[in-house]
Amino acid sequence: MYKIDLNCDLGESFGAYKIGLDDKxxxxxxxxxxxxxxxxxxxxxxxxxxxxAARAGAGVGAHPGFPDLMGFGRRNMVVSPAEAKAYVTYQxxxxxxxxxxxxxKLQHVKPHGALYNMAAKDRALADAIxxxxxxxxxxxxxxxxxxxKMLEAAAEKGVACASEVFxxxxxxxxxxxxxxxxxxxVITDEEQAVSRVVRMVTxxxxxxxxxxxxxxxxDSVCVHGDxxxxxxxxxxxxxxxxxxxxxxxxxxxx
Numbered sequence: 036m037y038k039i040d041l042n043c044d045l046g047e048s049f050g051a052y053k054i055g056l057d058d059k060x061x062x063x064x065x066x067x068x069x070x071x072x073x074x075x076x077x078x079x080x081x082x083x084x085x086x087x088a089a090r091a092g093a094g095v096g097a098h099p100g101f102p103d104l105m106g107f108g109r110r111n112m113v114v115s116p117a118e119a120k121a122y123v124t125y126q127x128x129x130x131x132x133x134x135x136x137x138x139x140k141l142q143h144v145k146p147h148g149a150l151y152n153m154a155a156k157d158r159a160l161a162d163a164i165x166x167x168x169x170x171x172x173x174x175x176x177x178x179x180x181x182x183x184k185m186l187e188a189a190a191e192k193g194v195a196c197a198s199e200v201f202x203x204x205x206x207x208x209x210x211x212x213x214x215x216x217x218x219x220x221v222i223t224d225e226e227q228a229v230s231r232v233v234r235m236v237t238x239x240x241x242x243x244x245x246x247x248x249x250x251x252x253x254d255s256v257c258v259h260g261d262x263x264x265x266x267x268x269x270x271x272x273x274x275x276x277x278x279x280x281x282x283x284x285x286x287x288x289x
């Protein structure tokens with residue numbers, strides 16, 4: 036039987052600004068990536084999201100990004116590996132404080148946005164992230180793009196890692212995500228998203244934006260919480276995966 040973790044980026048509201056349908060999405064996912072205050076979120080939102088995830092039985096992960104509230108962490112930044120390591124450590128610690136207060140064991144770390152995509156190709160940046168994760172808590176799982184430099188770095192540094200695929204993003208032939216500035220980068224058709232996920236999980240393949248099939252490894256499937264169809268996506272993806280004989284588990288159970 037195939038096994039998969041179904042995750043979503045949550046806790047990305049900030050102050051009076053609400054993003055996503057976290058409360059409705061949580062019952063359908065197995066892991067929640069919670070924003071840590073740099074690209075989105077605030078202490079009140081972080082606390083509530085951790086508590087809500089715990090009640091829903093979802094594994095809680097830190098979702099650290101660049102310090103870029105205005106750009107939602109999706110703008111590339113020039114930072115040294117030492118700076119990146121400090122950013123990640125700081126954000127893991129912040130979210131872990133709320134986990135401890137709620138009696139929750141932090142499960143994983145998934146970098147966000149530009150930090151995630153840059154580290155997928157930049158080994159020095161990937162090493163810095165893995166060092167931050169390992170030195171903070173060597174039992175944490177790193178969630179990283181399938182085929183990325185982050186997975187290479189994690190394997191070398193002894194960090195447990197899981198290969199992530201995306202339900203709502205298009206792929207380039209090299210396995211990287213199509214830049215959001217390009218047409219077709221974000222998938223909005225529900226049926227297309229669902230069929231792609233099932234194929235990635237059961238066949239280990241995805242059709243790139245060029246039309247070419249490329250190999251991919253799926254340990255966890257992500258749906259972006261700020262996608263306007265996030266709730267419909269997670270509901271239909273979970274239903275179809277279970278109909279296809281795929282067992283949905285928390286990352287720590289896989």
